[in-house]
Amino acid sequence: MINDKLPVIWYGGDYNPEQFDLLTLQDDIVMLKKAHINIATIGVFSWALLQVDEDKFTFSWLDTIIDTLYENGIYTCLATPTAVPPAWMVKRYPDLLRTDPMGIRKKFGGRANACPTSENYRRFTYQIAGQLAKRYAQHPGVLMFHISNEYADACYCDQCEIAFRQWLKDKYQTIEAVNHAWNTTFWGHTFQTFDEIVIPDARSEQWSDRATNFQSMSLDFKRFSSESLFACYQNEVKAIREFSNFPVTTNLMGAYKPLDYAVFAKGMDVISWDNYPSHHATPSEIAFSHDLMRGLKAGKPFMLMEQTPSQQNWQPYNALKRPGVMRLWSYQAIAHGADTVMFFQLRRSVGACEKFHGAVIDHVGHENTRVFQEVAILGEELARLGSQLLDTRLTCRVGILFDWENWWAVEFSSGPSQDLWYRQEIQKYYDAFHQQGIAVDIVFPYQDFSEYAILVAPVLYMLKPGLAARLKEFVRAGSTFMTTFMSGLVDEHDRIVPGGYPGELRDLLGIWVEEFDALPPGVTNRMVCHDDQRTWQERYACSLLCDVIHTTGADVLFTYERDFYKNYPVVTRNRYGDGNAWYVGSSPEPAFLSDLAANLCREKGIVSALSVPEGIEITQRTDGKITYLFVLNHADSAVQIDLGSAVYQDILKMQTVTGKVMLASKDVWVLRS
Ligand code: GLA
Ligand code: ZN
Numbered sequence: 082m083i084n085d086k087l088p089v090i091w092y093g094g095d096y097n098p099e100q101f102d103l104l105t106l107q108d109d110i111v112m113l114k115k116a117h118i119n120i121a122t123i124g125v126f127s128w129a130l131l132q133v134d135e136d137k138f139t140f141s142w143l144d145t146i147i148d149t150l151y152e153n154g155i156y157t158c159l160a161t162p163t164a165v166p167p168a169w170m171v172k173r174y175p176d177l178l179r180t181d182p183m184g185i186r187k188k189f190g191g192r193a194n195a196c197p198t199s200e201n202y203r204r205f206t207y208q209i210a211g212q213l214a215k216r217y218a219q220h221p222g223v224l225m226f227h228i229s230n231e232y233a234d235a236c237y238c239d240q241c242e243i244a245f246r247q248w249l250k251d252k253y254q255t256i257e258a259v260n261h262a263w264n265t266t267f268w269g270h271t272f273q274t275f276d277e278i279v280i281p282d283a284r285s286e287q288w289s290d291r292a293t294n295f296q297s298m299s300l301d302f303k304r305f306s307s308e309s310l311f312a313c314y315q316n317e318v319k320a321i322r323e324f325s326n327f328p329v330t331t332n333l334m335g336a337y338k339p340l341d342y343a344v345f346a347k348g349m350d351v352i353s354w355d356n357y358p359s360h361h362a363t364p365s366e367i368a369f370s371h372d373l374m375r376g377l378k379a380g381k382p383f384m385l386m387e388q389t390p391s392q393q394n395w396q397p398y399n400a401l402k403r404p405g406v407m408r409l410w411s412y413q414a415i416a417h418g419a420d421t422v423m424f425f426q427l428r429r430s431v432g433a434c435e436k437f438h439g440a441v442i443d444h445v446g447h448e449n450t451r452v453f454q455e456v457a458i459l460g461e462e463l464a465r466l467g468s469q470l471l472d473t474r475l476t477c478r479v480g481i482l483f484d485w486e487n488w489w490a491v492e493f494s495s496g497p498s499q500d501l502w503y504r505q506e507i508q509k510y511y512d513a514f515h516q517q518g519i520a521v522d523i524v525f526p527y528q529d530f531s532e533y534a535i536l537v538a539p540v541l542y543m544l545k546p547g548l549a550a551r552l553k554e555f556v557r558a559g560s561t562f563m564t565t566f567m568s569g570l571v572d573e574h575d576r577i578v579p580g581g582y583p584g585e586l587r588d589l590l591g592i593w594v595e596e597f598d599a600l601p602p603g604v605t606n607r608m609v610c611h612d613d614q615r616t617w618q619e620r621y622a623c624s625l626l627c628d629v630i631h632t633t634g635a636d637v638l639f640t641y642e643r644d645f646y647k648n649y650p651v652v653t654r655n656r657y658g659d660g661n662a663w664y665v666g667s668s669p670e671p672a673f674l675s676d677l678a679a680n681l682c683r684e685k686g687i688v689s690a691l692s693v694p695e696g697i698e699i700t701q702r703t704d705g706k707i708t709y710l711f712v713l714n715h716a717d718s719a720v721q722i723d724l725g726s727a728v729y730q731d732i733l734k735m736q737t738v739t740g741k742v743m744l745a746s747k748d749v750w751v752l753r754s
Contacts (some may be wrong), residue, residue, distance in 0.1 A: 084224040093120035117460030128162035149221030163206040164230035174201040182282040193233040197309035211320035228331040235306035262574040263667030268589035296493040296575040307341040332386040334369035341485035346377035355382035360400035361525030362693035364715040365515040376523035387425035405747030412749040416700040416711035451608035480524040484537035491542040494549040494561035498599040513674035517690030534685040541568040549585035557658025591635030591655030598627040607642035615680040621673035628666030710752040
């Protein structure tokens with residue numbers, strides 16, 4: 082439980098009553114109570130109001146808000162305001178501001194705009210976080226701390242450059258070790274001293290966020306940047322810990338590439354994240370993001386910290402969530418392990434760039450809106466659930482390996498194809514399992530994966546030290562490992578592992594890869610089946626990259642149909658110890674991936690909790706005794722579901738269901754058996 086003072090699903094969101102007056106707060110509270118709101122995130126971006134000078138704080142307005150909410154049964158998730166330093170502070174200490182990749186120091190403006198290395202930023206954030214903790218640690222209405230807001234991007238200033246050099250010294254000790262790791266003899270970029278090293282930015286080695294001259298150098302800079310922002314987070318946690326043991330979190334952004342959230346997870350008591358899918362996001366894409374966030378803390382329930390009740394303002398086309406979709410997506414979060422449903426925002430601003438962002442309370446100011454009514458109905462429903470679902474977990478037998486550093490490395494590389502996107506390849510495999518109702522955990526290389534029956538690692542380009550040995554142990558013990566093209570190529574410094582691809586995985590997979598061909602857009606090859614042990618079509622299309630593979634022990638399940646590598650293997654399977662290691666040497670069409678997922682699951686006896694038609698998503702959460710089956714209809718029409726002879730209790734509608742039942746479009750069941 083996040084905080085046992087509020088042992089129900091937390092329902093609420095970001096609230097900035099300081100943008101309005103006290104009468105509005107009173108009116109809002111009447112409405113928020115009607116919507117069964119029980120938590121408000123207070124104080125995000127309020128630094129300028131809280132601190133008016135070096136040692137001058139103005140907490141009375143915040144006291145009023147927190148007290149008033151608490152008197153009305155609404156708890157506070159207290160944010161530190163540090164995502165935007167006040168204008169006066171920046172004017173006095175210009176080193177607080179960031180420098181962009183072109184080397185241009187920013188002026189005051191925007192948000193997430195502070196240099197993480199700035200000693201003044203660290204000093205002031207420590208001070209304000211400590212002041213807040215000191216003042217509110219004993220407040221009965223405060224349940225947790227929300228540190229800053231959506232840490233993002235990086236800074237390229239001179240003080241960051243100095244800090245980066247120090248970081249490198251700590252990591253490598255000698256300049257020779259740096260030169261070796263970065264392979265700087267290439268293009269004669271050898272460094273004699275640490276002082277010669279510059280940040281890889283648009284003025285030096287980096288052409289874009291995607292490509293760079295020295296992948297290893299850019300990787301180190303990404304690592305440094307993630308750690309710098311994490312250090313800012315930890316600095317605030319440290320200040321808070323002087324006064325309080327409240328749980329701490331910061332709101333993450335799902336598959337956000339610039340920061341390695343595996344680093345952040347280590348300092349977070351609970352993962353929280355902001356879910357803003359675009360209007361064309363598939364249910365499986367949203368599901369992946371939830372699973373990715375849940376995976377950061379190995380399955381522990383997480384917080385849905387923000388979602389819009391209706392629309393965003395910052396997408397090119399800010400479609401309204403259709404009636405029922407807000408409720409459906411809220412339950413989808415819960416179905417994937419969330420213990421909170423929270424919005425940005427409780428009341429719409431009247432000015433500035435988020436005035437058109439959806440909110441529980443709209444500009445009209447009363448409750449007779451579609452959005453408010455939907456929020457209120459969901460609130461009532463969640464309140465009825467009480468504590469039933471809290472702390473229950475998903476139990477998955479399939480894991481998909483994900484790694485931020487691998488993501489950066491593969492996309493920093495120049496070649497073999499600019500259409501290779503790590504996130505997309507991962508998603509294709511995720512979709513294949515999701516479609517069949519098979520729950521998946523997203524697993525990180527530092528975690529223990531020995532309990533999974535199947536571990537899928539698409540584009541595992543970088544093998545960190547010790548990972549190959551652990552994967553071998555995993556397969557030897559009887560599990561199934563599956564990987565693809567562009568795997569095992571480099572070590573943690575992005576240096577090729579010589580002796581044939583896929584490096585340290587060669588004997589596990591029983592193959593070696595000689596070359597890889599990049600197919601331009603629209604060009605495909607086909608994979609021809611030779612496997613009569615499993616259920617496949619005769620042929621499948623494949624594209625993007627085609628590995629030229631030689632087997633050294635693996636069975637050949639598919640071969641290429643065309644080109645000079647016609648009849649060469651493309652899909653192989655190697656018996657290793659008591660388990661199997663699969664290799665897919667190209668990017669196949671979805672039909673292949675779903676047949677592959679089905680075959681792998683069949684071999685391991687993994688079945689979905691319920692067989693359902695397309696468009697229906699299912700997951701299960703359990704406390705070990707009671708299991709809750711979530712059935713979500715993402716389709717635009719009602720769908721008949723066959724529950725068989727089992728008798729379930731739908732804990733939302735509080736009725737018994739069995740046999741063939743219609744589930745309305747966008748409707749949800751939470752079924753207890
Ligand atoms: C982010 C931020 C919020 C708000 C929303 C708008 O998630 O954390 O402050 O800007 O986006 O969608
Ligand atoms: Zn900086």
